[in-house]
Amino acid sequence: MIEEYAVVTSCVNSRVTLEIERRTACSLCGQKRGCGNATWGKLLGHKSHAFEAENSIHANVGDSVVVGIDEHTMLNSVFLLYVLPLLAMLIGAVLADSFLKNEFLVILSAALGLVLGFLWVKRYLTRKNGQYLNTQAYAVILRHAEDVVSDNNNVQITKTTVFNVDVKKS
Numbered sequence: 001m002i003e004e005y006a007v008v009t010s011c012v013n014s015r016v017t018l019e020i021e022r023r024t025a026c027s028l029c030g031q032k033r034g035c036g037n038a039t040w041g042k043l044l045g046h047k048s049h050a051f052e053a054e055n056s057i058h059a060n061v062g063d064s065v066v067v068g069i070d071e072h073t074m075l076n077s078v079f080l081l082y083v084l085p086l087l088a089m090l091i092g093a094v095l096a097d098s099f100l101k102n103e104f105l106v107i108l109s110a111a112l113g114l115v116l117g118f119l120w121v122k123r124y125l126t127r128k129n130g131q132y133l134n135t136q137a138y139a140v141i142l143r144h145a146e147d148v149v150s151d152n153n154n155v156q157i158t159k160t161t162v163f164n165v166d167v168k169k170s
Helices: 037-044 070-099 103-125
Strands: 002-012 013-021 051-053 064-069 140-145 149-151 157-158
Touching: 002 037, 002 051, 013 064, 037 157, 064 070
Parallel strands: none
Antiparallel strands: 002 013, 002 064, 013 051, 064 140, 149 157
16 A cells, blocks of 8 residues: 555545645755755655545545555556557557658657557547546545654654543542
């Protein structure tokens, strides 16, 4: 299960709308020196994506939760969106090269194969009424996210909530 942190933005019945919290691997974003990822983010804008999931843990608006996505589902998506169009492009280029022997037509056939591959994937993922299959239903809320703080030595400590209970002694 691939896990990501998300924030609950709205609750309707037993469904919640979630927004992924953007996290960086090296924590250099926003600084002047770094890998350049922050520069691309400023130029292109980091867009947040909202999606729906079943509210099995009864999360409220504003709660930070951990969302899980099945690896098998992710690999199927990668295969459909990347591998199939590239295979169609290669098949188009190889067929054109073996029959036409013209480099310009080979390039055009490769581009046509790529476009046809994307169109086939789009057609495969749509229903008869023209709407996309509900691929967002594969996200599952696993648990509430724990608050994590760092001390001076960069050791992460998990904060736990302690409830004060008044006990009457008899």
